Amino acid sequence: MPGYLLRRILAAIPVMVVVAVFVFLLLRLTPGDPAAVLAGDMATPEQLARIRASLGLDKPVIVQFVSWIGQLLRGDLGTSLISQTPVTTLIAQRIEPTISLALLTLLLSILIAVPLGVLAAWRHGGITDKAVMSFSVLGFSVPVFVIGYILIQIFAIDLKWFPVQGFRSISDGIGPFLQRATLPSLALASIYVALIARMTRASMLEVLGEDYVRTARAKGLRETAVLFRHALRNAAVPIMTVIGTGFALLISGVVVTESVFNVPGIGRLTVDAILARDYPVIQGLILLTSALYVLINLVIDLSYSLLDPRIRY
Amino acid sequence: MAETDTHAAPVAGPAQRRGRNLSLRRLAPVLAGGILLLIVAAALLAGALAPHDPLQMMPSQRLKPPSEAYPLGTDAFGRDLLSRILYGARISLMVGVGVTVITVAVGLPLGLLAGFFRTLDSVLMRIMDGMMAIPSLLLAVAIVSLSGASIWTVLMAITIPEVPRIVRLVRSIVLSAREEPYVEAAISLGSSLPRILRRHLMPNTLAPLIVQGTYVCASAILTEAILSFLGAGISTETPSWGNIMAEGRMYFQIRPSLIFWPGLLLSVCILSINLLGDSLRDILDPRLKQRGAER
Numbered sequence: 001m002p003g004y005l006l007r008r009i010l011a012a013i014p015v016m017v018v019v020a021v022f023v024f025l026l027l028r029l030t031p032g033d034p035a036a037v038l039a040g041d042m043a044t045p046e047q048l049a050r051i052r053a054s055l056g057l058d059k060p061v062i063v064q065f066v067s068w069i070g071q072l073l074r075g076d077l078g079t080s081l082i083s084q085t086p087v088t089t090l091i092a093q094r095i096e097p098t099i100s101l102a103l104l105t106l107l108l109s110i111l112i113a114v115p116l117g118v119l120a121a122w123r124h125g126g127i128t129d130k131a132v133m134s135f136s137v138l139g140f141s142v143p144v145f146v147i148g149y150i151l152i153q154i155f156a157i158d159l160k161w162f163p164v165q166g167f168r169s170i171s172d173g174i175g176p177f178l179q180r181a182t183l184p185s186l187a188l189a190s191i192y193v194a195l196i197a198r199m200t201r202a203s204m205l206e207v208l209g210e211d212y213v214r215t216a217r218a219k220g221l222r223e224t225a226v227l228f229r230h231a232l233r234n235a236a237v238p239i240m241t242v243i244g245t246g247f248a249l250l251i252s253g254v255v256v257t258e259s260v261f262n263v264p265g266i267g268r269l270t271v272d273a274i275l276a277r278d279y280p281v282i283q284g285l286i287l288l289t290s291a292l293y294v295l296i297n298l299v300i301d302l303s304y305s306l307l308d309p310r311i312r313y
Numbered sequence: 314m315a316e317t318d319t320h321a322a323p324v325a326g327p328a329q330r331r332g333r334n335l336s337l338r339r340l341a342p343v344l345a346g347g348i349l350l351l352i353v354a355a356a357l358l359a360g361a362l363a364p365h366d367p368l369q370m371m372p373s374q375r376l377k378p379p380s381e382a383y384p385l386g387t388d389a390f391g392r393d394l395l396s397r398i399l400y401g402a403r404i405s406l407m408v409g410v411g412v413t414v415i416t417v418a419v420g421l422p423l424g425l426l427a428g429f430f431r432t433l434d435s436v437l438m439r440i441m442d443g444m445m446a447i448p449s450l451l452l453a454v455a456i457v458s459l460s461g462a463s464i465w466t467v468l469m470a471i472t473i474p475e476v477p478r479i480v481r482l483v484r485s486i487v488l489s490a491r492e493e494p495y496v497e498a499a500i501s502l503g504s505s506l507p508r509i510l511r512r513h514l515m516p517n518t519l520a521p522l523i524v525q526g527t528y529v530c531a532s533a534i535l536t537e538a539i540l541s542f543l544g545a546g547i548s549t550e551t552p553s554w555g556n557i558m559a560e561g562r563m564y565f566q567i568r569p570s571l572i573f574w575p576g577l578l579l580s581v582c583i584l585s586i587n588l589l590g591d592s593l594r595d596i597l598d599p600r601l602k603q604r605g606a607e608r
Contacts, residue, residue: 016446
């Protein structure tokens with residue numbers, strides 16, 4: 001196990017190196033002068049020079065690369081062109097709403113999707129199965145922001161159950177937090193639910209044909225015990241995998257959902273950065289989310305042996 | 314017992330199921346195809362169908378409800394919503410088709426070569442792993458903000474994150490196909506490399522590529538709408554479903570139709586493409602079913 005752990009962690013390093021090099025080259029290989037694009041049409045030569053210096057574009061490429069990697073290793077993601085604040089500080093200020101929203105979404109998605117997937121596999125070919133599968137195609141197809149506005153129209157404007165927009169931190173109490181975070185989480189959960197439900201169904205279908213499921217039934221176990229204790233546990237590995245790869249979807253969903261529901265998180269930071277052409281912030285967010293993606297999938301990989309004792313490293 | 318039958322289904326089921334759902338399975342792609350044809354026709358004939366110039370602003374007609382002159386009402390600048398949506402279909406379809414074509418054109422050769430040459434494979438796949446770790450929306454946003462938002466930049470910004478998926482797919486097919494005796498025979502006969510790749514390996518990738526292409530197309534249309542919605546898309550002088558919604562956001566509580574109509578069309582369009590992709594997958598390659606669940 002320790003050997004595998006080490007190898008797995010070492011394998012994540014080249015991925016991160018590729019991400020860093022790719023992001024580095026993105027700015028340098030862009031046709032035209034990115035500094036001019038970022039500065040806008042009204043920029044003075046001084047502003048242009050300032051932006052170039054701030055992005056490090058005024059030095060030879062190899063010097064740029066070494067200092068850029070050095071900065072990254074020290075945890076320095078650069079400085080905002082607009083507010084002159086370190087990007088890490090900006091992200092730290094905005095990360096709490098995003099994390100709480102993402103965790104609530106994850107919780108809701110698993111609570112909704114896994115039982116739906118199990119049900120669909122159990123009633124394979126029946127009406128429930130078809131309903132769940134149609135729902136999942138819908139979840140893939142209807143954009144998050146459309147779902148967000150439909151939820152706002154129904155639950156906030158017509159029924160007045162929830163406020164239309166806004167956000168309250170968990171530290172203000174769980175009630176106010178849930179009141180504002182439920183709708184955005186539901187919108188965000190739509191695609192995740194579709195993904196997880198599909199995978200749960202496919203994975204359960206495979207497992208339900210196995211001998212030990214028949215044995216469990218023959219022992220006279222209750223059907224819920226057969227499904228959730230025996231079958232689901234064995235079907236868990238692909239479900240965990242899809243939760244990990246779905247993280248990328250969650251990121252793009254968060255950006256959109258936060259701007260629909262006016263949540264002051266990482267997503268809003270991204271949108272503000274787009275509108276202000278604040279490239280270092282976008283770049284910092286890319287590096288951070290990519291690292292998170294690699295880390296989450298690493299943790300999930302390592303969790304397989306906990307979920308399934310047959311997997312030994 | 315009935316219950317046992319249900320559970321035996323995974324083994325004996327598929328054939329029976331196909332029989333029972335024949336009508337539904339045939340109906341879905343026909344319906345989806347019909348809807349797509351309608352959208353394509355609407356986009357092509359936008360000039361003739363649109364009751365107004367999509368760019369003409371009428372300050373006296375701001376945010377009007379639907380009327381005879383303006384079937385879906387007007388937006389905040391007094392422009393006709395229906396005309397803008399019709400013209401917007403052009404952008405969505407263009408982005409969908411454009412991204413799919415470029416992605417396949419770049420991804421197919423890379424995947425073929427990666428599957429064939431071991432050393433290239435290990436290097437290329439590390440690069441693809443890294444690219445896939447970057448959230449595609451953020452990557453697209455970065456590309457657009459660096460080069461300005463023209464239709465070409467947007468096309469590139471959506472294409473680049475999609476390429477690794479195609480490369481991986483093609484490579485995985487080539488990896489298994491190259492072990493086949495006919496490929497070995499072609500190599501020992503001294504066929505040239507381009508010939509082996511084109512004549513012997515590429516045909517294997519065709520069916521999965523068509524299926525994956527529909528998903529790329531759907532995802533590209535969605536990403537374009539999201540980019541426009543976030544303000545990183547094509548400028549509002551060229552109406553697209555995404556930027557109509559982006560402009561409608563501020564007036565959502567007064568005139569929700571500014572979001573719902575383009576949103577509905579966008580959803581229906583993506584849904585139809587996905588349904589078409591699913592049935593193509595079932596027809597062309599039943600083995601792909603599993604892969605579809607993981608996408």
